[in-house]
């Protein structure tokens with residue numbers, strides 16, 4: 001046989017072997033079996049309805065100052081979509097809980113939905129946002145999941161509520177939380193009890209008084225209570241089982257390994273929180289972008305240390321740019337996200353940006369929101 005024929009046969013054999021390898025192994029890039037192996041088709045970009053598709057047309061975001069400073073490149077804005085921009089659904093496993101690099105941080109909880117499903121917050125309805133077309137405030141995060149997906153305990157503790165009526169305090173099938181569970185955890189934070197709440201379930205598998213461990217199945221994702229579709233509503237509460245004692249769960253859920261959390265505080269010239277402001281975050285290297293709103297109102301509990309009005313969790317470590325427009329000026333700030341840590345940014349209209357950490361307060365100086373009636377899941 002000619003030499004060329006042998007090369008041809010050798011190449012064919014190589015392709016066949018490679019083909020078998022890919023078919024049997026999902027290719028060289030197969031993910032660890034205990035992380036994510038499932039495709040979640042409804043969040044692929046091509047399957048999103050047109051209004052949810054990412055847009056790059058944000059010419060109106062650029063101020064004359066930007067153009068003067070050579071900031072020609074438009075930010076690839078991603079409109080609010082269900083879940084984070086789905087560049088990839090694969091995520092690293094979470095840091096083991098409790099995880100806290102600094103004494104101010106408290107990533108004590110694991111995700112209440114397992115890692116083979118989407119288990120991060122719905123982007124367009126985070127903690128501190130208004131419920132669409134109303135002034136009802138969101139006191140937790142929502143995780144979209146199919147009906148029937150197991151809801152699991154975020155940490156060990158004891159079930160202190162199971163069933164309808166969490167909001168009203170007594171059995172009531174009209175309760176906005178629907179069928180809900182509260183766990184009082186075995187640990188607290190700075191002498192205060194910690195509780196987690198799981199709402200809108202279709203079925204509850206635990207009883208009041210029952211001990212649970214991290215990952216114990218509490219029930220299944222459902223559509224009970226005040227919802228627009230099946231999802232898990234998850235809250236973190238400090239001290240008592242009251243919706244007046246919520247904190248932003250994105251500051252308490254352990255991040256994926258190698259990823260971090262942005263915490264921000266935006267204040268106007270008269271030192272008031274700048275509410276309901278669209279803030280754009282972009283990873284400088286990957287160009288992945290997020291839009292996050294500051295809290296909609298002052299009537300929301302902030303972290304006792306950071307006193308934030310903006311939180312964006314699940315950001316891969318790296319270099320980022322933050323930008324927003326206020327009073328006709330567009331502001332930009334470059335910052336770094338570190339693995340497993342919080343990056344804190346404050347902005348004051350008078351003095352500009354800073355990443356200096358706030359002073360440490362004693363628990364006596366912590367505050368809770370004024371009691372009003374507009375807190376619902």
Ligand SMILES: [Zn+2]
Nearest residue numbers: 141142233377
């Ligand atoms: Zn919710």
